[in-house]
Amino acid sequence: MTRLTSPKYLLENEYKRSIDRDAQSLRILDPFIGNMNLRQVHQDSLAGFIASRKKEGLKSNTINRDLAVVRRVLILAARLWRGDRGRLWRDDRGRPWLDTPPLIRMLDWKDARKSYPISWSEQERLFAELPSHLREMALFKVNTGTREAEVCGLRWDWEISIPELSTSVFLIPGELVKNGEDRLVVLSTVARAVVNRQRGDHDEFVFTYRSKHENRPVERINTKAWRRARDMTGLTLVRVHDLKHTFGRRLRAAGVGIETRRVLLGHKNNQITTHYSAVEIGELIEATERVGYQRGSTPTLTLLRSPNVDANGGSRKSHAFGRNKKGYAYVTL
Numbered sequence: 001m002t003r004l005t006s007p008k009y010l011l012e013n014e015y016k017r018s019i020d021r022d023a024q025s026l027r028i029l030d031p032f033i034g035n036m037n038l039r040q041v042h043q044d045s046l047a048g049f050i051a052s053r054k055k056e057g058l059k060s061n062t063i064n065r066d067l068a069v070v071r072r073v074l075i076l077a078a079r080l081w082r083g084d085r086g087r088l089w090r091d092d093r094g095r096p097w098l099d100t101p102p103l104i105r106m107l108d109w110k111d112a113r114k115s116y117p118i119s120w121s122e123q124e125r126l127f128a129e130l131p132s133h134l135r136e137m138a139l140f141k142v143n144t145g146t147r148e149a150e151v152c153g154l155r156w157d158w159e160i161s162i163p164e165l166s167t168s169v170f171l172i173p174g175e176l177v178k179n180g181e182d183r184l185v186v187l188s189t190v191a192r193a194v195v196n197r198q199r200g201d202h203d204e205f206v207f208t209y210r211s212k213h214e215n216r217p218v219e220r221i222n223t224k225a226w227r228r229a230r231d232m233t234g235l236t237l238v239r240v241h242d243l244k245h246t247f248g249r250r251l252r253a254a255g256v257g258i259e260t261r262r263v264l265l266g267h268k269n270n271q272i273t274t275h276y277s278a279v280e281i282g283e284l285i286e287a288t289e290r291v292g293y294q295r296g297s298t299p300t301l302t303l304l305r306s307p308n309v310d311a312n313g314g315s316r317k318s319h320a321f322g323r324n325k326k327g328y329a330y331v332t333l
Contacts, residue, residue, distance in 0.1 A: 003034050005073050008081070017175065025066040028053075033070075038077050041070065042102040050107070060107035067104055074101040115245040116238050123246070126238065129229035133209045136194050137221050138243060140207075143191040143288065145247035145265040148221050148240050150176070150183065154206040159195075164278040167192060167285065179268040186264070186281060188288035250291035260287050 006026045013019055032049040033041055046067065053063045078101040118126065123142065127135050141151050150172055158170045172183035187195060195206060201215050202208045208215040222240045230236050244265065251261045261267075264284060276284075 003030065005038070005077065006030075009069075009073055009076065012076075017178070017180070021065065022069050025069040028066060029070065038074065038098045041074065043104060046070065046104070059111045059113065060109040061112055064106045067106060071101070071104040074098065074104070077101070113237075113239075116242045117246040117249040118235070118238060118242060122233070122235060122238075125233045126229055126235055129232050131225050133207065133218060134221055134223070134225055134229075136197065137207050137218065138240075140191055140194045141221070141240070142243040142246055143188050143194075143292070144185050145244050145251075146183075146185060147178065147244060147266070150185075150266075151207060152218050152220060154185075155204055156202075156206060157204070162278055162281060165282055165285070169281060177266065179266070181266075181268060183266045184263065184276065184281075184284075185266075186284045186288060188285065188292050190292050191288070247291070251287065254287075254290040256287045256290065260284065264288065 006023075009026070010019065010023055013022065016022065029049060032052070033045060036045065049066075050063060053066070078098040127138055130138060137151050140146070141148070146154075153176060154170060154172070158172055159168050160171055161168045167187060169187065170185040172185065174180050174182045177183045198206050198208070201210070202217070205217040207218050209218050226240065227236075230238055248261060248265050251264060256264075260283070264287060
């Protein structure tokens with residue numbers, strides 16, 4: 001299937017922000033259904049692919065991304081795609097390739113991984129083990145709520161000066177943001193200091209890695225160095241995206257309202273983010289300052305976690321854990 005339909009699908013959907021991920025799905029699927037015609041592709045014929053991916057330790061949501069591409073191709077083949085002169089694509093016997101698209105069920109193994117917002121002490125331990133360029137990126141991320149791709153691709157051209165506040169913000173173009181909206185990134189004192197330390201290192205990108213011969217952009221934070229730092233600190237289940245969750249949880253613990261949190265986290269809000277006034281931006285900056293790390297002044301964040309599971313997924317016995325009157329486990333961060 002994929003060898004016949006992949007080029008057409010990729011060409012017609014090249015505008016999609018996730019087209020690279022779709023192309024990756026088609027490559028992964030090729031060994032399993034690449035030689036099949038469309039009539040042979042259905043839930044049962046995908047069983048081998050699903051079993052193989054599950055054996056690799058992948059979760060159902062990850063596999064569903066690949067299945068969604070299959071489902072989309074089948075729907076297009078049955079309902080939209082036409083050959084020359086408006087005729088349906090036909091096989092060598094003159095029959096349409098696909099009369100109706102088969103039902104492809106999405107998986108639900110109840111295995112979705114819960115977010116793991118980190119405490120201040122965990123942040124200190126983890127960041128201390130990171131190489132300097134990743135430490136700066138992680139520090140920026142946990143103080144702005146930006147996604148990994150937004151941090152890695154951050155450009156100086158997107159910086160906008162706000163003279164009234166003696167600061168600047170970044171406006172990431174919507175075509176590079178997951179929800180398609182322009183992404184306003186305001187800078188707290190900590191985030192602004194991180195940005196200022198990068199000035200002069202590269203003409204285009206904010207965050208770079210200094211190799212022997214040049215400064216080059218960093219493609220990802222989730223590298224071997226990141227995973228090594230997690231292992232060394234016993235935080236093996238902490239993902240890069242958990243830094244965004246951490247920022248969101250700290251904002252909520254500080255009493256920041258939901259609408260402000262949505263803006264700061266870059267969630268879809270159907271507002272024109274380029275029309276914020278200096279006063280509104282000042283209010284957003286003030287909200288981020290409420291979760292900046294200052295000993296004795298940051299809000300206490302209490303997370304409900306299983307008392308028997310630690311950041312490694314194993315058993316944990318710690319005096320930091322207790323139970324409230326309703327029996328919920330808690331840890332104060």
